[in-house]
Amino acid sequence: xxxxxxxxxxxxxxxxxxxxxxxxxxxxxxxxxxxxxxxxxxxxxxxxxxxxxxxxxxxxxxxxxxxxxxxxxxxxxxxxxxxxxxxxxxxxxxxxxxxxxxxxxxxxxxxxxxxxxxxxxxxxxxxxxxxxxxxxxxxxxxxxxxxxxxxxxxxxxxxxxxxxxxxxxxxxxxxxxxxxxxx
Amino acid sequence: xxxxxxxxxxxxxxxxxxxxxxxxxxxxxxxxxxxxxxxxxxxxxxxxxxxxxxxxxxxxxxxxxxxxxxxxxxxxxxxxxxxxxxxxxxxxxxxxxxxxxxxxxxxxxxxxxxxxxxxxxxxxxxxxxxxxxxxxxxxxxxxxxxxxxxxxxxxxxxx
Numbered sequence: 269x270x271x272x273x274x275x276x277x278x279x280x281x282x283x284x285x286x287x288x289x290x291x292x293x294x295x296x297x298x299x300x301x302x303x304x305x306x307x308x309x310x311x312x313x314x315x316x317x318x319x320x321x322x323x324x325x326x327x328x329x330x331x332x333x334x335x336x337x338x339x340x341x342x343x344x345x346x347x348x349x350x351x352x353x354x355x356x357x358x359x360x361x362x363x364x365x366x367x368x369x370x371x372x373x374x375x376x377x378x379x380x381x382x383x384x385x386x387x388x389x390x391x392x393x394x395x396x397x398x399x400x401x402x403x404x405x406x407x408x409x410x411x412x413x414x415x416x417x418x419x420x421x422x423x424x425x426x427x428x429x430x431x432x433x434x435x436x437x438x439x440x441x442x443x444x445x446x447x448x449x450x451x
Numbered sequence: 452x453x454x455x456x457x458x459x460x461x462x463x464x465x466x467x468x469x470x471x472x473x474x475x476x477x478x479x480x481x482x483x484x485x486x487x488x489x490x491x492x493x494x495x496x497x498x499x500x501x502x503x504x505x506x507x508x509x510x511x512x513x514x515x516x517x518x519x520x521x522x523x524x525x526x527x528x529x530x531x532x533x534x535x536x537x538x539x540x541x542x543x544x545x546x547x548x549x550x551x552x553x554x555x556x557x558x559x560x561x562x563x564x565x566x567x568x569x570x571x572x573x574x575x576x577x578x579x580x581x582x583x584x585x586x587x588x589x590x591x592x593x594x595x596x597x598x599x600x601x602x603x604x605x606x607x608x609x610x
Contacts, residue, residue, distance in 0.1 A: 290516055297512045305507035319508065326515045327522065395498050414499045439462035446488075446495055 278342055285333050297326050300346055303415060307347070310411035311354040313400065325353050340425055347426045351408060358404075398448035406441035413438060452478045457485045465492035 284292035301322070308322045309315070328349050336345060399410060405427075412423055420438075424431045457478050463469040471479075479486050508514075551558045580587070 290519070293519070294512050294516055297515050301507040301511050302504070305511070306505050309505045310502075318505075319511075319514075322507065322511070323515050323518055327518060330519050391498065392502075395495075395502070410499065414502055415504060435463070435468065438466075442462050442465075442492065442495060442499075446491055449495065450491070 275341075279338065282333065282336065282338065282342065285330075293330060296329070296342075300343060301326075303343065304346060304350055306415045307350045307411055308354060310415075311350075311408060312357060317357065321353055321357055325349050328353065341422065344422050344426045347412065347422065351426070354408075355404075394449055395445070398445050401448060402441055402444060406437060406444070409434065409438050410441050410445075454478075454482060454485055457482065458488060461485070461489050461492045464489060465496045 281292055281296055285296055304325050305318065305322045308325065309318050312318055312321060325346065329346055332345075332349070336342070399407060402410065409423060413420070420431055420434050424434045427434065452474055457475065460469060460471075460475065464471055464475075479489055577584075
């Protein structure tokens with residue numbers, strides 16, 4: 269029942285946004301901002317662009333809401349927009365900085381204090397570098413799957429691939445990560 | 452169960468996607484290599500779970516709404532500009548018509564000689580282009596529809 273309730277609530281919110289209610293759109297942004305921000309943060313190596321790109325996602329959501337048919341969940345559709353915005357940003361900019369140069373803005377470990385179970389900075393640094401070496405689709409899967417709220421089903425829906433394929437790609441990505449970390 | 456079979460299951464087991472049966476469990480308990488791989492996969496799983504989950508900045512929503520407001524203002528400004536240009540064109544047309552009505556003879560004479568010139572030049576050009584004109588029209592049509600489809604697809608994809 270709660271899922272149905274959420275769906276109904278989400279539809280009502282979308283309708284209010286379509287009617288030009290800015291408060292409703294603010295509510296929509298509040299609901300999804302951490303997911304969007306987290307995804308963009310993990311996909312774009314230049315931290316100084318994260319804010320702008322995350323905002324761009326919501327501008328596109330605002331422009332696209334009249335065309336949103338509601339066949340997928342709103343979060344799935346937003347996730348797809350994040351993919352497009354990040355892909356466009358990567359194609360517009362020069363190749364990423366080399367791994368040794370990464371983190372030019374000095375914000376790489378901004379959120380480290382909250383991370384109790386994985387306190388080893390060196391291991392975390394190696395993990396981030398290994399993730400950066402993955403092909404873009406696998407990187408996106410890893411980024412999205414390990415953020416709250418993005419489940420296998422949503423990933424499959426937004427990438428338009430079967431559920432089993434999502435799992436296979438994720439397992440393959442993790443196997444590759446293990447290889448990279450072991451070397 | 453062989454090591455190859457077991458190693459295929461390592462990621463799924465570490466992610467908690469697979470219920471391990473006795474056969475699989477026994478293999479991992481008795482094979483040090485597979486056990487070590489599973490332990491490594493579990494460490495990776497924990498590390499991925501523990502990656503920082505950055506939160507949006509405090510004034511994120513207000514900034515987005517501000518940008519939307521600015522975009523709306525710019526779009527309204529564009530409409531205003533088009534409206535102003537349309538008004539200027541309309542006024543010029545009305546003024547031109549009044550001037551023309553007060554000089555009907557001169558306007559008719561000018562129009563006649565202009566038409567003669569256009570007909571002469573146009574006739575020659577049409578005669579020269581007639582054999583390939585249909586090809587050009589078809590090519591232009593194809594080009595326009597291709598551009599239209601590209602624009603439509605690009606708009607949908609970029610949303």
